[in-house]
Amino acid sequence: xxxxxxxxxxxxxxxxxxxxxxxxxxxxxxxxxxxxxxxxxxxxxxxxxxxxxxxxxxxxxxxxxxxxxxxxxxxxxxxxxxxxxxxxxxxxxxxxxxxxxxxxxxxxxxxxxxxxxxxxxxxxxxxxxxxxxxxxxxxxxxxxxxxxxxxxxxxxxxxxxxxxxxxxxxxxxxxxxxxxxxxxxxxxxxxxxxxxxxxxxxxxxxxxxxxxxxxxxxxxxxxxxxxxxxxxxxxxxxxxxxxxxxxxxxxxxxxxxxxxxxxxxxxxxxxxxxxxxxxxxxxxxxxxxxxxxxxxxxxxxxx
Numbered sequence: 001x002x003x004x005x006x007x008x009x010x011x012x013x014x015x016x017x018x019x020x021x022x023x024x025x026x027x028x029x030x031x032x033x034x035x036x037x038x039x040x041x042x043x044x045x046x047x048x049x050x051x052x053x054x055x056x057x058x059x060x061x062x063x064x065x066x067x068x069x070x071x072x073x074x075x076x077x078x079x080x081x082x083x084x085x086x087x088x089x090x091x092x093x094x095x096x097x098x099x100x101x102x103x104x105x106x107x108x109x110x111x112x113x114x115x116x117x118x119x120x121x122x123x124x125x126x127x128x129x130x131x132x133x134x135x136x137x138x139x140x141x142x143x144x145x146x147x148x149x150x151x152x153x154x155x156x157x158x159x160x161x162x163x164x165x166x167x168x169x170x171x172x173x174x175x176x177x178x179x180x181x182x183x184x185x186x187x188x189x190x191x192x193x194x195x196x197x198x199x200x201x202x203x204x205x206x207x208x209x210x211x212x213x214x215x216x217x218x219x220x221x222x223x224x225x226x227x228x229x230x231x232x233x234x235x236x237x238x239x240x241x242x243x244x245x246x247x248x249x250x251x252x253x254x255x256x257x258x259x260x261x262x263x264x265x266x267x268x269x270x271x272x273x274x275x276x277x278x279x280x281x282x283x284x285x286x287x288x289x290x291x292x293x294x295x296x297x298x299x300x301x302x303x
Contacts, residue, residue: 011059070122222289
């Protein structure tokens, strides 16, 4: 039978105070003995969000070896496998009673070093639990990079389903031509069986290093983006073919212009004040998108 451990409970109480007072999030201690989840933290953004992370708290220097700018934790492989396969993102917290300092790190396979029957992970001294690392900790609620990618696919599944069933999805993007930091209002439209478009999503996106096709495919990694020809046919605001602005090549010797036939090229249908090019791109499923729907059907038991 597990015995009460005053030292470990001091650590749990210290973390609870930080979560409640500094972060103003919800702390739920997990008293049931398991493989090492001491508590759950729920993110609060004005209101509880339902987003949770699991917390393992280790108290005192005996659990760690100090190495420069980090504390090194060593654990059993059974715990590592449990935490990395947990349904929630897991953070490991180090609390030192004498100094009153508390540090954290996400248990991420990319940070782990396996050593035979054990494993180690560094907890950076810069990762002091509290308001100073709020933003970094908030990102953990979305999971590991692979979990985030899977969740992104799951969130966008209705859009993918609409396309796979013969429907149309398009995205409106803006290119501020003279800004060093790209920005665009992203508007996602679905089109019903009568051709009517319905705005489903809208947000402001900042970006660097993307053209409009690459941006669309980065925002919707399950897609291939191309010019929405039907929309352009009805909404082109240029006097000439808009592709001439971006896609023509000059032959100086012969003095003529030729329009590129590259199907991957995209071009604007309108420009506002000489500052903002407007694009409407149609999204189609790429191979990862099609594969995701097959896996989703399988896990849902669809025949």
